[in-house]
Amino acid sequence: MVWYVIRTKPKHEIKTSELLKDFGMEVYCPVITEVRQWSDRKKKVSVPLFNSYIFVRSTEKNRKEVFNAPGVIGFLNWLGKPAIAREEEINEIMSWLNNDYLSNYKIQEIKEGDRVTFSKGNIKSEEAIVQEVGKRKVKLFLPEIGWLLTADISEIR
Structure with missing residues (x-):
C-alpha cells in the first residue's frame, strides 16, 4: 500500500477526507490552526496545510475507489503516473505538525x-x-x- 496524492475541490479537503474515512479508506489531511479575524470577533479555525490536496493510502487495485467521494477531482500526476508520497514524507509532515523536533x-x-x-x-x-x-x-x-x-x-x- 502506498500514499496517493488526491486533488479535491477547493475548500473540500476536510469534508472529502471524512467521507473517504467513512468508506473505510486510510486518509491523511494535514491541518493547521489559524486565527481568523471577523468584524466582531477572532476565532481559531482548522485549515488544510495543502490547499486542494489530501493523501489516501491504498493499493494500485483499489485506488480508484476515491472517486466515490463527491469532492475528489482526481489524482495528482507526476511524469504521467499518479503521484505517490513516500511513507517517510508523510511521517515528516506529521512530525512538523506535532512539533516533535522544531524546538x-x-x-x-x-x-x-x-x-x-x-x-x-x-x-x-x-x-x-x-x-x-x-x-x-x-x-x-x-x-x-x-x-x-x-x-x-x-x-x-
Whole structure:
C-alpha cells in the first residue's frame, strides 16, 4: 500500500477526507490552526496545510475507489503516473505538525535563494530552496517532491 496524492475541490479537503474515512479508506489531511479575524470577533479555525490536496493510502487495485467521494477531482500526476508520497514524507509532515523536533532548530539570516538541508528527522540530508522569508513564516521549495512548504518560524527563533 502506498500514499496517493488526491486533488479535491477547493475548500473540500476536510469534508472529502471524512467521507473517504467513512468508506473505510486510510486518509491523511494535514491541518493547521489559524486565527481568523471577523468584524466582531477572532476565532481559531482548522485549515488544510495543502490547499486542494489530501493523501489516501491504498493499493494500485483499489485506488480508484476515491472517486466515490463527491469532492475528489482526481489524482495528482507526476511524469504521467499518479503521484505517490513516500511513507517517510508523510511521517515528516506529521512530525512538523506535532512539533516533535522544531524546538531544536535555529534560523539565522536566511534569504531567498538559499539552499538549506534538514539535519534531523525522516528527511535528514534533504535539500530545500528558500523561496520567501517573512517575519513569522518561511516558504521552502522541496524539489524532490515538488512542494512548496510554508513553515511558522515564530517559535523557533
